[in-house]
Amino acid sequence: MGNKKLMTQEDHPVSALVFPQQPPPIPAPFTFHRFFVDLPEYQGPCDLLLWLMRREFIEPSQVSARQIAESFRPKGSRRTEQAEDLFAIACLAHLKSCLLLAEESDEEAEPETGEEESEAVARQALRRRGFQNLAFRQAAGFLQERLRVWADALARPADAEDGTGEKELVLPQEPAALLVHALKGLLAKITEPQVSVPRRRWTVPFRIRTLTQILRFSADEPYTFDRLCADCQSRQEIIITFLALLELIRRGRVFAWQESPFDPIYLIWRNQ
Amino acid sequence: MDGEGVESLSGRATEITEEVSQGSYEELKRGLECVLFVAPRPLTVKELSDILQVSEKKAEGLVIRLAQEYRERSGLLIVEVAGGWRMVTAPEYAPYVRRVFPAPKARLSRSALEVLAIITYHQPISRPEIEALRGVDSEGAIQSLLEYGLIRVVGHRSGAGRARLFGTTTKFLEVFGLRSINDLPPLSEWQERAADILSQRLKEEGGDAQQETVSPSGPFDGQKN
Incomplete structure (x- = not known):
């Protein structure tokens, strides 16, 4: 069951840690005083923070994992609570590492074995992902600029009735709906032949x-x-x-x- | 607005319309203007040739020449988008047009644009693959792109789960003013830029930029589709 929570920016325990020194411009969702979130599981503010980061309401680069880790360390009185805190902090570190590239170079690194080798592989994968991400952000910027320019080039609305226009086929997702769609297409194509059947006259x-x-x-x-x-x-x-x-x-x-x-x-x- | 320059259009037009006599050209040109004015979607050269009752070569020549004339003297433009030709208002006069026709400007979030860029360069692609590239949940962005009609389900991945495969639509080409997907810069261009940015960052942080060369190898290394 999802836990609906009504949060405000002020009473949020994590908000003080997210922007510890200089608060950056407030992202759009926080311009409201009340912000509804629907968490699949809520066991503490770290869950909320991770949820917000995964949905890009908060930039991972603006979150200090170290300060959050330090703030949670003394609070966990039981082992299970400590484990949950550790897990949340590990998730946070993973999210951050997706965006931040590792500083070591593979070429100059010493030959690695076992765990070090797997770490190196993971680091390389993260680096590649970060690189691809950056490349796609550049492409997204290009698309944004094109969208801005072309939004000003107005044309006759495409939904106007033209009688001859070929509408693009948008496939429904369910197999049954696909079949019905195909059936409708076939029925629309077929013209019934004119057949006259002599009617029986029973008395x-x-x-x-x-x-x-x-x-x-x-x-x-x-x-x-x-x-x-x-x-x-x-x-x-x-x-x-x-x-x-x-x-x-x-x-x-x-x-x-x-x-x-x-x-x-x-x-x-x-x-x- | 980018696109073909006046000179290149002129070159294409003279190449193709040599055979069209002046009188016939004037009549066909006016007919073509009317057709493009009323058409609610881009019309292909084949459709124009059918409508004007001339060969496709002549139709193409006519529309290119007309586009060139409009570019020089009119507030309207004839542009080649989504594999066809259509008449649009010149973007520089948009403030006037919007006083009469206050159409809302299309807005896409940053994440939606990133997802759209990934789909554009890797189509057909499934949601898990998009999320593997981005490292974050992309369902919301995909849903809004589907609602805008910029992407569509083009099939299903074979195997467990039969993940939906997404591709861009004709509307995407129209909205972004592209003749085809091939009009986009190749992915390698963005990768080069990304490499430059990373090198610059590392220099600023005092690292050795030469050490940190990142190769885009992997399952999504990218040649543009």
């Missing part, structure tokens, strides 16, 4: 004759009402069959029988 006397023939020659194997209507193609034909059957029962030619409620209704021809 009650006609149906009495056909039912008589059917039931008479199936005396050994009783018919159910459902089976009798199996060849009906419309509601009207079922009604006609029903009326014909009632007439045959009235005349005493057919006997209807049901073993128990909701069981099939059997129709038996009565030879007189």
